[in-house]
Amino acid sequence: MKxxxxxxxxxxxxxxxxxxxxxxxxxxxxxxxxxTGRTTQNEPSExxxxxxxxxxxxLVNDLGGVGIAVQVDHLVPKQVQSLVERIENxxxxxxILVNDIxxxxxxxxxxxxxxxxxxKGLRMLDLAxxxxxxxxxxxxxxLIKNKGGLVVEMTDGTEEYNNNNYRVSLFYDLAKSSVICMAKALAHELSPYECTAISVTPGWMRSEIMLEEFGVTEENWMDATKLEPHFVISETPRFTGRAVTSIAKDLNKNRLNGQSLSSGKLAKMYNFxxxxxxxxxxxxYLVDVQDTGKPANAEGYR
Known part of the structure; x- marks a missing residue:
């Protein structure tokens, strides 16, 4: 690790x-x-x-890194091209490339x-x-100019879970499964350059939108289990962040090339x-508890 x-x-x-x-x-x-993203201090997105x-x-700066914000609509090729040219210059x-759009x-x-x-469905496919x-x-x-580069395709669900379960709607199912397929294709294309591509899924993530939907904050998130008991298995966005950084630091990460991995599985693999x-x-937890209709109980799962 480095x-x-x-x-x-x-x-x-x-x-x-x-x-x-x-x-x-x-x-x-x-x-x-x-x-990158579309929402800036001066211009909101849709x-x-x-x-x-x-x-x-x-937040990146506060933690000791160097954070550089660049407004980019990733559906506009010229904006993405300009971004990459700036990084190269x-x-x-x-x-490291994390595709989390x-x-x-x-x-x-x-x-x-x-x-x-x-x-809405076609817009979802465009965005995802x-x-x-x-x-x-x-x-x-x-990225391929140097050996050891990493591409992380962010999605919802592992390949195994998504292959065996219908995910919300045709559009959502297609969007999330396509990203997993994309990572596998990129793994093949990047392999000659000794670079790695994988897909990663968080679990039930306590994002800003999810906390808002339940009317809670990170400080009192457990109150949401009164409305949805299975929320007890939820995780912070930084848990997924630690999954990605653990892979990035791994000098032998190429062994994971093309795989579909969850934050929970990676936590056990790298002990974070x-x-x-x-x-x-x-x-x-979803397979063992929620999908089988058992009462919410995260004991042994967190």
């Missing part, structure tokens, strides 16, 4: 949620982190959320395809899939913990 001091990372989609948690943990390990890329950059290298929480509909809003492809197209030529000292294993 620190990430001197490493250059791009967290595409680092405004909030997992992206913010990953950027923070990369910063805590000393990396220089470019944080989300209308208060979190900004500048806030994420400050300023540092000459890219060591999503931006579709408010487009999710738990309904069959013929009832689902076609506009095309953004990742565009970003990889421009960023990977820089969430900010509260726990080690939640959400996807094992």
């Amino acid at each position: 620190s990430l001091k001197g490493q250059i990372a791009l967290v595409a989609g680092g405004t909030r949620g997992a992206g913010r948690g990953i950027a923070m943990e990369l910063g805590a390990e000393g990396a220089t982190v470019y944080i 989300y209308g959320r208060p979190e900004t890329i500048e806030e994420t950059a400050e 300023e540092h000459g290298r890219l060591d 999503w931006g579709s929480e408010y487009f999710i509909e738990d309904t069959p395809v013929w009832k689902h809003s076609l506009e 899939i095309n953004t990742h492809i565009i970003t990889s197209h421009y960023a990977l030529p820089l 913990f969430d900010v509260d000292g726990s080690q939640p294993d959400c996807w094992r």
